[in-house]
Amino acid sequence: MTGAYITPITRFDALLGDLQAAATIWTGAGVLPNADEDRWVFRRFDSRLRIAAIDGITPTKRTARPAGGSGAAWAAGQTQAALEVPDQPLADALRIAHQLLYRPEVPRSRDRPMAAAAAADLRVSGQELQGDVAAVCDADVWFHTPQGAPAWQQLEHPSGMTPAAYEQFQAELGRRRALPGAFDWEDWFEAEDRLVGRRDAWEGPPLGRFPTPPTITTGPIPPGCSTLVVATDGARLDVDRVANLDSWMDDLRCWEHSDPQLWHGDVAAVRIRLTGAGAQHPDRGQQPA
Numbered sequence: 001m002t003g004a005y006i007t008p009i010t011r012f013d014a015l016l017g018d019l020q021a022a023a024t025i026w027t028g029a030g031v032l033p034n035a036d037e038d039r040w041v042f043r044r045f046d047s048r049l050r051i052a053a054i055d056g057i058t059p060t061k062r063t064a065r066p067a068g069g070s071g072a073a074w075a076a077g078q079t080q081a082a083l084e085v086p087d088q089p090l091a092d093a094l095r096i097a098h099q100l101l102y103r104p105e106v107p108r109s110r111d112r113p114m115a116a117a118a119a120a121d122l123r124v125s126g127q128e129l130q131g132d133v134a135a136v137c138d139a140d141v142w143f144h145t146p147q148g149a150p151a152w153q154q155l156e157h158p159s160g161m162t163p164a165a166y167e168q169f170q171a172e173l174g175r176r177r178a179l180p181g182a183f184d185w186e187d188w189f190e191a192e193d194r195l196v197g198r199r200d201a202w203e204g205p206p207l208g209r210f211p212t213p214p215t216i217t218t219g220p221i222p223p224g225c226s227t228l229v230v231a232t233d234g235a236r237l238d239v240d241r242v243a244n245l246d247s248w249m250d251d252l253r254c255w256e257h258s259d260p261q262l263w264h265g266d267v268a269a270v271r272i273r274l275t276g277a278g279a280q281h282p283d284r285g286q287q288p289a
Contacts, residue, residue, distance in 0.1 A: 021274050038267060040270055048131070
């Protein structure tokens with residue numbers, strides 16, 4: 001359950017005057033055990049900007065704790081570090097992150113340090129954002145193209161479990177949530193591993209879970225893109241929410257708190273949008289003041 005308190009989401013804003021763009025970063029911890037596990041990347045490389053949202057998967061008690069910290073925070077930090085190497089393409093950086101995270105000596109896959117990520121290398125050219133994006137597991141990339149139909153588009157990529165495995169996963173989770181008393185996380189992690197601890201239960205597994213690197217989907221930013229968002233699954237985005245991202249992120253914790261079946265998840269999201277002449281805010285459909 002969400003508990004009797006609401007964990008805040010912090011917002012950072014920056015104006016990138018030389019790029020004629022504005023950046024907004026949202027980050028917040030969840031309420032699950034060791035739930036301060038999401039990270040973000042915001043790094044300038046000359047005229048290029050690299051952004052990323054990284055989700056450290058909630059660890060078990062058996063997950064290694066390098067340097068005494070949370071295994072998930074360590075996984076997110078290793079992925080963050082791999083993405084901050086200047087000359088490393090996005091897909092190569094995420095493959096390196098997988099190599100850093102994977103622990104073959106850990107027999108139960110759920111106990112390994114793991115991460116999901118969405119990232120972009122971008123630059124401003126005229127009145128559009130250009131560059132490349134990458135995503136793995138259930139982190140998301142969203143594009144806004146004012147002349148597109150629809151205006152908001154999501155990078156299509158294998159994200160999470162197969163439909164059959166997800167159905168089993170949700171049914172068992174729902175059954176356990178309905179039981180009286182406190183939710184037993186370690187018992188749930190053991191059940192989760194029995195249900196989806198195999199590679200064939202996943203279309204897009206996280207970095208670090210299985211020996212073979214997961215599918216890393218890459219692609220170009222679509223023509224005419226004026227806004228780009230990368231986010232972890234804790235942002236709970238869909239097309240309506242990303243189109244009204246400022247108000248949605250303001251309301252996210254209250255929305256979660258209103259449902260006793262929801263936990264506050266950790267969240268990281270980064271948005272880049274143009275601010276030059278003729279640029280349109282997707283939230284308002286007009287030039288920013």
